[in-house]
Amino acid sequence: MMPQATLLTDQLILRALRTSDAPAIQILAADERIADTTANIPHPYPEGAAQHWLREVAEKMAQGEQVVFAITSAGDDELLGCISLMDIQDGEAELGYWVGVPYWGRGIASAAVQRLVRHAFQDLHMRCLHARVLARNPASAKVLLRQDFRHTESKASSCGYRRQQEPTDYFELVASAETKEGLETPILTQ
């Protein structure tokens, strides 16, 4: 796999995580609303959990199982959330993301997903991306549908910190001529 690239959009920079990101992740990920709808974030979020997670990510990235990006704002490198390709195997991966509560409603997840999807197909030559979203989290499903993910099935899974089985929607996006072509948007931030 190629060394991790830094991806640009008109407002965001998706870049490798750094140890210096731990304090921002610690604050954003500790919000119950983040843990409530993601698969791997505990709640309460223990002291030092962000640092621990960064070390875990580094190991999984070294083994080629994951690629994780910090979602940052282009102007000031502020950490807004994280986006990952997980369980990378045979050209397939599971897409996961979260955006910090203070940054909701600005289209950040959509822009980040759009950019990472293109990277996955165009540069990492993946064939298929999967994603799952709790049925009670339509905002996140909308992000996927906007990028042409297709709803494949609905079944129970545990996707929140409570580890309860809940109705979950599964999505996938298969590489096509369109996903391989799309052009990068030029960055416009000063």
Added chain:
Amino acid sequence: MIRPAENRDAEALAQLYNYFVVDTVTTFETDPIDGEEMAKRVVNVEDSGLPWLVLEQDKEIIGYACAVRWKGRAAYQHSVESTIYLAQGCAGRGLGAALYNELIAQLSALGVHCVLAGIAQPNEQSVALHEKLGFNKVAHFAEVGRKFDRWVDVGYWQRLLS
């Protein structure tokens, strides 16, 4: 996207750089270089353990940034000289800052302490970029270069990394 330079980028990098060789005083080199020479330079930088990053947009190389050891003697081991070039028309869109920030983050992770950048004067755009990134002017060498039959000053900007 911003990614490490690869061998296949050499021709495009040479082309991008040669504009500055032939038409500007930004670099004090005066003869254009070919892809082979550029490939050697990239390998030299990477072999020294320092980053050479390219900025690619729609499959085209529109910029690069790299660092070389400031001087060879042992006590200079934590100091580098950084370089950034953006293709014509690509400056002023935040691209340079994105590229430079990534270079500095990688230098920082490598334990580099001091980053120096020489800027042939005048070059408002480059000075603005460096100062935006936290560089301060630390030196000014008057008429240290001669290109296109005129004397050229070089200012040095410095940023210390923790």
